[in-house]
Amino acid sequence: xxxxxxxxxxxxxxxxxxxxxxxxxxxxxxxxxxxxxxxxxxxxxxxxxxxxxxxxxxxxxxxxxxxxxxxxxxxxxxxxxxxxxxxxxxxxxxxxxxxxxxxxxxxxxxxxxxxxxxxxxxxxxxxxxxxxxxxxxxxxxxxxxxxxxxxxxxxxxxxxx
Numbered sequence: 001x002x003x004x005x006x007x008x009x010x011x012x013x014x015x016x017x018x019x020x021x022x023x024x025x026x027x028x029x030x031x032x033x034x035x036x037x038x039x040x041x042x043x044x045x046x047x048x049x050x051x052x053x054x055x056x057x058x059x060x061x062x063x064x065x066x067x068x069x070x071x072x073x074x075x076x077x078x079x080x081x082x083x084x085x086x087x088x089x090x091x092x093x094x095x096x097x098x099x100x101x102x103x104x105x106x107x108x109x110x111x112x113x114x115x116x117x118x119x120x121x122x123x124x125x126x127x128x129x130x131x132x133x134x135x136x137x138x139x140x141x142x143x144x145x146x147x148x149x150x151x152x153x154x155x156x157x158x159x160x161x
Contacts, residue, residue: 012158020039023076024078024080026080044065062083066099075107076108077109078102082113085127092128093142096142113130130155132151136149143161
């Protein structure tokens with residue numbers, strides 16, 4: 001069922017891309033979906049071993065990678081999976097604002113988070129968790145609009161600039 005929901009979200013994501021251009025994504029996450037559409041793909045290659053071994057350094061690594069997305073209005077879309085769920089809320093907000101600046105008008109962003117009322121630590125990794133209403137409220141502190149949100153054992157969201 002989860003793969004079906006993610007496939008539907010990929011369809012929603014692709015449908016909402018207003019133009020061809022550059023999509024940034026996590027390594028090997030959705031490349032075939034983007035290539036079929038003829039999009040140019042840039043990958044953020046997170047060093048997940050570092051994130052697993054050292055919670056604080058891993059969080060800093062993610063924020064540093066996001067900071068490198070510095071060109072304004074360069075991307076038509078971003079498929080960043082659960083990468084933000086490994087950040088604390090302040091870093092998520094900071095990173096969302098960077099993504100907003102880097103997206104072209106009507107650009108689309110996909111993220112997923114752990115579903116729950118309390119953050120959790122699994123295998124030495126801190127996961128920031130949200131319930132649906134909390135994530136909706138959280139996004140309201142940015143300029144993004146919510147295109148779609150799905151709840152399973154995780155919370156998946158598509159945002160639009």
